[in-house]
Amino acid sequence: MHKKMAFKELLRNDVKTIFLNPLEFGEEHTVDGKKMVIIIDDNELTEREKRVKSHMDGIYKKQTLVYASALDFGPLPGIGKPVVIDGLTFIVADSINESGVYSLHLEANKN
Numbered sequence: 001m002h003k004k005m006a007f008k009e010l011l012r013n014d015v016k017t018i019f020l021n022p023l024e025f026g027e028e029h030t031v032d033g034k035k036m037v038i039i040i041d042d043n044e045l046t047e048r049e050k051r052v053k054s055h056m057d058g059i060y061k062k063q064t065l066v067y068a069s070a071l072d073f074g075p076l077p078g079i080g081k082p083v084v085i086d087g088l089t090f091i092v093a094d095s096i097n098e099s100g101v102y103s104l105h106l107e108a109n110k111n
Contacts, residue, residue: 025039026038026039027040029085029086030084030086030087031073031084032083033084034072036068036069036072036073038066038067038085039067039068040064040066040085041064041066042064042065061107062108063105063106064090064105064106064107064108066083066102066103067101067102067104068102069100069101070097070102071100073102076095076097077092077095077102077104078092078095079095080092083104088108089108091106092104092106093105093106093107
């Protein structure tokens with residue numbers, strides 16, 4: 001007899017087996033010194049970046065959206081917290097826990 005899984009348990013399983021699966025959407029990166037599978041979605045914020053770019057003395061903010069497993073990442077990072085991905089430092093502009101997947105809106109100064 002099979003044990004029935006609750007919907008939330010099914011979602012947690014889908015985070016790694018489907019959404020963050022390296023054979024599907026995910027890619028391995030080093031985040032805060034720890035290897036994990038994440039999704040970096042630069043296209044999601046492209047239109048917003050075009051409208052909201054901050055210009056100051058030749059510096060603008062590069063924006064990106066990252067999806068990561070809550071279990072792999074650890075505590076949800078707050079706004080203003082630095083996150084280092086593959087050696088590049090970003091600052092959290094917004095963070096949301098979407099059923100076990102963190103959606104992190106990150107910014108970095110570029111010149």
